[in-house]
Amino acid sequence: MHRPVLYQEIIHALQPRRDGLYVDATIGAGGHAWGLLQASAPSGRLLGLDVDPQALKLAQLKLAEFGERAVLVRASYTTLGEQLSVLGWGAVDGILLDLGMSSMQVDTPERGFSFLAEAPLDMRFDPDNPMRAADLVNELPEGELADLLFKYGEERRSRQIARAILAARPLQTTVELAQVVANALRASGRGRGRRGIHPATRTFQALRIAVNHELEAVEAVLPQAVAALAPGGRLAVISFHSLEDRIVKQFFRRESRDCICPPEQPVCTCGHKASVREVVRHPIVPQAAEVEANPRSRSARLRIVEKLTDQLA
Numbered sequence: 192m193h194r195p196v197l198y199q200e201i202i203h204a205l206q207p208r209r210d211g212l213y214v215d216a217t218i219g220a221g222g223h224a225w226g227l228l229q230a231s232a233p234s235g236r237l238l239g240l241d242v243d244p245q246a247l248k249l250a251q252l253k254l255a256e257f258g259e260r261a262v263l264v265r266a267s268y269t270t271l272g273e274q275l276s277v278l279g280w281g282a283v284d285g286i287l288l289d290l291g292m293s294s295m296q297v298d299t300p301e302r303g304f305s306f307l308a309e310a311p312l313d314m315r316f317d318p319d320n321p322m323r324a325a326d327l328v329n330e331l332p333e334g335e336l337a338d339l340l341f342k343y344g345e346e347r348r349s350r351q352i353a354r355a356i357l358a359a360r361p362l363q364t365t366v367e368l369a370q371v372v373a374n375a376l377r378a379s380g381r382g383r384g385r386r387g388i389h390p391a392t393r394t395f396q397a398l399r400i401a402v403n404h405e406l407e408a409v410e411a412v413l414p415q416a417v418a419a420l421a422p423g424g425r426l427a428v429i430s431f432h433s434l435e436d437r438i439v440k441q442f443f444r445r446e447s448r449d450c451i452c453p454p455e456q457p458v459c460t461c462g463h464k465a466s467v468r469e470v471v472r473h474p475i476v477p478q479a480a481e482v483e484a485n486p487r488s489r490s491a492r493l494r495i496v497e498k499l500t501d502q503l504a
């Protein structure tokens with residue numbers, strides 16, 4: 192198993208302490224969490240969340256050596272506030288969100304995340320989610336499918352692809368879908384795209400985001416995460432595409448400003464108070480050596496904020 196993305200950078204960002212409380216809201220295989228527990232020994236504690244029971248099984252094995260210092264719960268990070276109150280953890284010192292899919296999920300063909308292996312069109316993080324990628328591909332009207340590919344995949348040829356999918360329905364497998372997309376783009380003069388990226392990459396990204404309501408989930412968790420931090424506590428978010436990163440960036444910008452009135456307004460009427468400061472103005476990206484060792488890390492962007500100490504009125 193390789194190292195999780197931006198591993199050292201996350202440990203450095205969250206500055207684990209021996210008596211600290213931490214949350215890994217996307218525990219995956221537990222790689223980052225292992226580092227946080229190790230660095231907060233002997234008594235730091237960590238709550239790990241994931242919606243994928245297979246991920247939790249891996250994390251449980253990986254973190255077994257830490258005993259009760261690691262608490263793992265199968266839950267969406269959109270319920271972060273609720274999970275913390277169940278545990279009675281008033282405020283925490285560090286929260287990590289490592290968004291998107293894990294290596295285990297991509298490398299398990301039957302999960303349907305990869306277009307390189309023949310598998311049903313699934314793409315769910317949470318096996319109890321009633322919607323699979325096949326439902327969208329086979330049931331959405333053409334216009335809605337094109338809009339989805341454009342919005343969540345930033346796919347400029349969304350209309351051509353949607354038309355080709357409708358003509359080929361019903362589609363059952365990842366490879367069938369990837370071929371339909373590749374043929375549609377080849378017919379319109381665009382085969383393998385820039386930088387050798389497979390033509391179906393954007394379509395698969397769009398379907399995965401829609402199936403898992405990923406952008407709505409990120410929007411829902413960010414305010415809960417900031418609210419859960421103790422003064423001086425930090426929130427670190429790793430995103431893997433520009434749609435996610437934009438949400439994180441805009442939220443951090445807004446929450447680190449004392450006034451969010453429109454710039455043309457001469458006098459502040461919003462009464463907004465900054466709750467965090469941005470620890471880094473520009474996102475941290477992996478070093479060349481990490482990208483070489485793990486090409487999937489190439490699009491990772493890490494943003495970090497620190498909760499402000501309450502100001503006296």
Ligand SMILES: C[S@@+](CC[C@H](N)C(=O)[O-])C[C@H]1O[C@@H](n2cnc3c(N)ncnc32)[C@H](O)[C@@H]1O
Nearest residue numbers: 195217219220221222223241242267268289293
């Ligand atoms: C990139 S992986 C995390 C890898 C992890 N940092 C590690 O070190 O192994 C993202 C994880 O987030 C999980 N996930 C996705 N959406 C979620 C949600 N709404 N709530 C909780 N976990 C979620 C996925 O199932 C996946 O296991």
